[in-house]
Amino acid sequence: xxxxxxxxxxxxxxxxxxxxxxxxxxxxxxxxxxxxxxxxxxxxxxxxxxxxxxxxxxxxxxxxxxxxxxxxxxxxxxxxxxxxxxxxxxxxxxxxxxxxxxxxxxxxxxxxxxxxxxxxxxxxxxxxxxxxxxxxxxxxxxxxxxxxxxxxxxxxxxxxxxxxxxxxxxxxxxxxxxxxxxxxxxxxxxxxxxxxxxxxxxxxxxxxxxxxxxxxxxxxxxxxxxxxxxxxxxxxxxxxxxxxxxxxxxxxxxxxxxxxxxxxxxxxxxxxxxxxxxxxxxxxxxxxxxxxxxxxxxxxxxxxxxxxxxxxxxxxxxxxxxxxxxxxxxxxxxxxxxxxxxxxxxxxxxxxxxxxxxxxxxxxxxxxxxxxxxxxxxx
Amino acid sequence: xxxxxxxxxxxxxxxxxxxxxxxxxxxxxxxxxxxxxxxxxxxxxxxxxxxxxxxxxxxxxxxxxxxxxxxxxxxxxxxxxxxxxxxxxxxxxxxxxxxxxxxxxxxxxxxxxxxxxxxxxxxxxxxxxxxxxxxxxxxxxxxxxxxxxxxxxxxxxxxxxxxxxxxxxxxxxxxxxxxxxxxxxxxxxxxxxxxxxxxxxxxxxxxxxxxxxxxxxxxxxxxxxxxxxxxxxxxxxxxxxxxxxxxxxx
Ligand code: SF4
Ligand code: SF4
Numbered sequence: 349x350x351x352x353x354x355x356x357x358x359x360x361x362x363x364x365x366x367x368x369x370x371x372x373x374x375x376x377x378x379x380x381x382x383x384x385x386x387x388x389x390x391x392x393x394x395x396x397x398x399x400x401x402x403x404x405x406x407x408x409x410x411x412x413x414x415x416x417x418x419x420x421x422x423x424x425x426x427x428x429x430x431x432x433x434x435x436x437x438x439x440x441x442x443x444x445x446x447x448x449x450x451x452x453x454x455x456x457x458x459x460x461x462x463x464x465x466x467x468x469x470x471x472x473x474x475x476x477x478x479x480x481x482x483x484x485x486x487x488x489x490x491x492x493x494x495x496x497x498x499x500x501x502x503x504x505x506x507x508x509x510x511x512x513x514x515x516x517x518x519x520x521x522x523x524x525x526x527x528x529x530x531x532x533x534x535x536x537x538x539x540x541x542x543x544x545x546x547x548x549x550x551x552x553x554x555x556x557x558x559x560x561x562x563x564x565x566x567x568x569x570x571x572x573x574x575x576x577x578x579x580x581x582x583x584x585x586x587x588x589x590x591x592x593x594x595x596x597x598x599x600x601x602x603x604x605x606x607x608x609x610x611x612x613x614x615x616x617x618x619x620x621x622x623x624x625x626x627x628x629x630x631x632x633x634x635x636x637x638x639x640x641x642x643x644x645x646x647x648x649x650x651x652x653x654x655x656x657x658x659x660x661x662x663x664x665x666x667x668x669x670x671x672x673x674x675x676x677x678x679x680x681x682x683x684x685x686x687x688x689x690x691x692x693x694x695x696x697x698x699x700x701x702x703x704x705x706x707x708x709x710x711x712x713x714x715x716x717x718x719x720x721x722x723x724x725x726x727x
Numbered sequence: 728x729x730x731x732x733x734x735x736x737x738x739x740x741x742x743x744x745x746x747x748x749x750x751x752x753x754x755x756x757x758x759x760x761x762x763x764x765x766x767x768x769x770x771x772x773x774x775x776x777x778x779x780x781x782x783x784x785x786x787x788x789x790x791x792x793x794x795x796x797x798x799x800x801x802x803x804x805x806x807x808x809x810x811x812x813x814x815x816x817x818x819x820x821x822x823x824x825x826x827x828x829x830x831x832x833x834x835x836x837x838x839x840x841x842x843x844x845x846x847x848x849x850x851x852x853x854x855x856x857x858x859x860x861x862x863x864x865x866x867x868x869x870x871x872x873x874x875x876x877x878x879x880x881x882x883x884x885x886x887x888x889x890x891x892x893x894x895x896x897x898x899x900x901x902x903x904x905x906x907x908x909x910x911x912x913x914x915x916x917x918x919x920x921x922x923x924x925x926x927x928x929x930x931x932x933x934x935x936x937x938x939x940x941x942x943x944x945x946x947x948x949x950x951x952x953x954x955x956x957x958x959x960x961x962x963x964x965x966x967x968x969x970x971x972x973x974x975x976x977x
Contacts, residue, residue, distance in 0.1 A: 700839060714784060715825075719842060722801035726837045 353565055353574075354541070357548055360557065368397060368441050368553045377500045378553075380442030380465070382427060382458075383450050384618040384644050385472050387637045389627070390492055393512035394502040397553045399438040401445070403427035404547075404595030406708035408435060415460065421679045422707040423593065424453045431464045438551060439465070444499050446492065448472040450648040451681055468495050476642050476649055486638040493634070509633035517626050519555050522562040524624035529569050530613040531666050534584065536569040539602045539612025546619060547595045584609060585727050588662060590616040590655075590689065591674035591682050598708050601674055601716065608721050614666040616659055617674075618646065647681035655685070656692055663697055670699060670727045672720070677707045700726055731776035732969025734803065735763055735785030738823030738852070739936075741966040742770050749810065749971060754963055759785070764792050780973035782965055798972050800965050801829055801840050807968030808932040809835035811958050817926040819918055819947070820964070821937035823851045826918065830925040839925045848884040849917040851937045856886055857910045860893050861903050869911070869942035871904050878908035884917060908942070915946045922951065930954040934964040 372378060377396040381388060388398035408429025409422060415432065416425055430436035445467040447458040458469050470488045473481035493504050502508075523546060529536050537545075545565060549558040568574070587605055589612050594602065602612050615621055622644060628636040645654030663671065671693050675682045683705065690701045702723040706712055729752065734741045740763070742755045755770050763785045771779070771793070780796050781789040782803040790797045800820075808818040809831055818829040826849050830838040847853050858868040872878075879901055883889040889910070896906050922931065931953055937943055938961035948955040958964055 715842070717787075718784070718799050718801065719840075722799040722837065722840060725799060725802045 353568070354544065357545065357561070360552065360561065361548055364552050364554075364557075365437055371397060371553060372441060377443045378438075378441040379496065379499070380439060380445045382445070382454065383448045384622060384646070385448045385450065385641055386446050386470055386492065387489065387516075387627075387641050389509060389512040389516050389633075389637055390489070390496050390504065392515060392555070393504045393508040394496045394500040396496060396500050396502075397441070399442055400550045401427060401430070401436070401439055401442065402593060402595065403430050403436075404593075404599075404708075405430075405597035406710075407597075408433050409708065416457065419678050420453050420457075421451075421676045422598070422709075423676055423679075424457050426598075426708060428457050428461060431461055434464075444468060444495070446470065446495075450646070451679070453678070468492070472648075473642070474648070474650055476654070482638060482642060485642045486635065489634055489638050506633055509637075510629065513627045513629055513633055513636065515555055517629065519549075519559055520623055520625060522559045522566075523549075524621075525566050526562045527614065527621060527624060529566055533586075533667065534575065535586065535611050535613040536572065536574050537565075538574070538606060539587075539589070539615070540599060540606060541574065542612075543594065543599055543602060543615070543619065544596060546615075584611045585669040585724055586611055586613045586667060588612075588614045588616060588659075588666060588668040588671045589620075589674060590659060590671060591686075592676045592679055593617050593619045594674065595619055600708075600710065600713065601672065601704060601706070601720070604713065604717050604720050605672070605724075608717065608724055610670075610724050612672075613668060614662055616655075616662050618644070621658065621662060622646070647685045652685065655689075659689070659693070660696060663693070663699075670723065671701045672723070673701055673703045675703065675705045677705055728778070728974075729774075729776040730970045730973040731771070731774060731779040732803070732966040732971070732973060733767060733771065733779060733781050733783075733789065734800065734963075734966035734969060735759065735767055735781060735783040735789055736800075736823055736965075737784050739962070740766055740770060740783075740785075741963050742774065743963055743966040743970045744774050744776055745967070745970045745974065747974065749974070751967065754960065754966070756962070764788055768792075778973045778976075780969040780976075782969040796973070796976065798969055801827065801842075802837055803965045803968035803972065804934055805829050805831055805837050805968065806835060806971050807964035807966075808934055808958070810968070810971055811964070812930070812932050812956050815932045815956065816929045817922065818932045818934060819922055820935040821849070821851060821914075821918065821933075821943075822935040822962070822965075826850050826921065826935075826937075828918070828921040828925045841921045841924050843917075843921070847886050849914050851935070853886050853889070854910070854914065854937065854940065856890065857893060857907075860890050861897070861907055863903070863907065868907060869940035872907035872911045872942040873945060875902065875904035875908035877905060878910075878912040879905045881906070881909040881913050884913060889913075911940075911942045911946055915943065915950055918947065919951055928953070930956055932956050932958070932964075934958060934961045936962040938962075 379391040380401040391398040403426025409425045412425040412429030447469040449455045552558040627640045686703045693701045744752045786797040827842045829840045
């Protein structure tokens with residue numbers, strides 16, 4: 349029988365809910381995050397449980413639209429809807445929320461979110477390469493640290509921070525190793541499997557559990573446990589997905605690509621490879637965190653040159669045949685950047701790109717399918 | 728050998744059969760109705776062929792019911808237009824419920840494409856509803872619009888909003904022809920921006936049912952300053968392309 353990772357993952361997820369509940373009963377705090385820019389290390393250093401809360405489900409959107417405008421990014425509406433409906437266990441577990449001033453929609457949403465949970469918004473600079481930006485971000489992390497200390501009653505010293513960085517580096521290392529599996533031809537893991545594992549591991553209170561699970565998957569994948577027999581090697585086009593974050597429930601594009609006979613082998617987004625970085629363990633921990641996290645190549649930054657470098661590296665290393673650039677409706681930063689991304693990929697690799705703009709609803713599935721199939725026909 | 732191409736759109740189904748020399752032997756058209764596969768079956772049963780290829784929004788259903796290969800309408804239109812007008816490098820297709828602009832390589836392969844999104848804005852359906860609101864027959868809509876000296880500005884592209892805008896213009900006693908012209912102008916503006924996103928020069932092959940509208944074709948070449956070429960049967964270009972691709976897969 350095949351190694352059944354998804355089943356195992358499901359069991360771990362269920363156990364995880366019980367673990368978090370018990371931890372909370374013992375007085376441990378949980379801190380909710382909405383963006384890759386805020387270092388989870390600060391929560392980990394105070395023995396708090398970091399929980400990623402970005403909404404990836406269409407379900408709560410209708411409720412969110414009773415308060416938020418309809419033409420807003422679905423990720424923001426979904427996140428907010430979960431809070432209003434109180435249907436996300438991880439939101440319920442969170443004692444406080446950490447947000448960042450990323451895009452306009454998100455930062456204004458946080459003002460409303462504070463009605464449901466104590467919400468702290470970090471002032472994220474809009475550019476990365478000036479001394480002023482770095483020192484602002486450094487001082488915001490200092491403030492973040494105090495917030496966590498007040499919440500948890502734990503004084504965060506440098507040793508604690510270093511240990512947290514080490515642990516999170518291990519986790520990111522395991523994520524990277526998992527994603528790098530798909531550099532092989534054919535890719536041992538399907539895009540939707542990879543996405544599901546990466547997504548679910550993020551909620552695990554016990555980071556070690558997530559790390560060893562990912563290591564196990566890598567070992568199994570090396571044995572070919574995930575390859576289905578009926579796939580002829582090299583017959584499926586290799587697609588890289590770039591752009592907005594994608595998770596369970598907001599993965600329709602990945603599914604359509606797979607149904608159309610191609611593989612999504614890599615994710616250049618913050619659910620995927622944007623998390624494949626390492627924080628320097630030798631220098632002052634808060635300095636190192638400030639510097640590394642600020643460098644996250646997201647379109648909310650201007651300029652955002654890091655994304656072009658990362659894309660170039662990934663297109664080569666994952667030997668991809670095509671690139672799909674995904675934008676959530678009303679996400680201006682990714683939508684505007686799409687023009688330059690297309691130009692860049694076209695010029696550097698002579699490769700056409702498919703830019704898609706959609707939301708979490710299924711209503712445009714057939715329109716998306718035509719575009720995706722037509723794109724695959726071009727490759 | 729006889730090669731068939733069937734284009735199952737959301738509003739109509741077209742079928743074309745060609746021979747080895749790419750010559751069209753016969754064509755059929757029918758409304759899609761509420762049961763596309765039953766309709767498709769009826770049409771298919773009327774012709775004899777050796778191989779068939781499906782395209783259009785119903786292609787995947789057809790693939791399951793008839794065990795036939797499929798191709799997207801993008802590629803089918805590209806192949807059809809390029810064969811009818813060898814060397815052409817840009818295709819504009821405006822059908823019942825979608826519109827698309829396609830840029831081609833010299834060998835006829837698709838280089839880049841753009842499509843409208845979920846709504847009916849800028850499609851045949853939009854024009855049809857507006858013709859109805861203005862009390863024109865759809866066949867005369869373009870001719871009537873061309874008779875106006877100027878177009879009234881219509882700002883909404885959404886079918887629902889545009890309809891109420893039109894109704895209020897009628898109530899104000901504005902000329903129906905000028906309103907019609909304004910509506911055509913707005914569809915053309917949208918089509919042009921779609922074309923400009925994929926290609927900046929050369930002739931345009933205009934396909935789809937809307938290419939039969941005289942006002943659309945006239946305005947398109949006027950506003951774009953590029954030559955517009957219209958096939959004899961513009962709504963059959965997709966099915967023709969599919970038939971050619973059925974021939975090609977050998
Ligand atoms: S896409 Fe950018 S703003 Fe959104 S969560 Fe990721 S890093 Fe943060
Ligand atoms: S996808 Fe875009 S609009 Fe949505 S939260 Fe992220 S940056 Fe903001």
